[in-house]
Amino acid sequence: MESDVLYELVVDAVRAALEEDHGGDRVRLHKRLVEGAVVFKDAEGKVVREVPAEQIFKKVTAVRERLRVIEQKLNNHPALSNEDRAELQGLITRAYGSLTTFNFMFRDEADKFQGMGS
Secondary structure: OOHHHHHHHHHHHHHHHHHHHOOOOOOOEOHHHOOOEEEEEOOOOOEEEEEEHHHHHHHHHHHHHHHHHHHHHHHOOOOOOHHHHHHHHHHHHHHHHHHHHHHHHEOOHHHOOOOOOO
């Protein structure tokens, strides 16, 4: 079996085990936001759009999962130098930091984003 395929199988197995250990892969929305909404208003105070909080939450967690995949791929990419890898990792860390704005949406502390200061 090719080493890349074996690596992906191991990563998938570990991820599944960790998700199972944490009660499933479902990251939970904070209870105070269930059935809540994000309201966008214009400068005059008129509601432009109202989006269910759960929909925003799903989008934020999807971004996190995609960042994790990118992080894994760059850390294991054979053609990247250590300097390139470190630079790209820094960009991903800063992206996580930008997403800390949404930490209030997470029910569980362990699921919250961590930036460079954490």
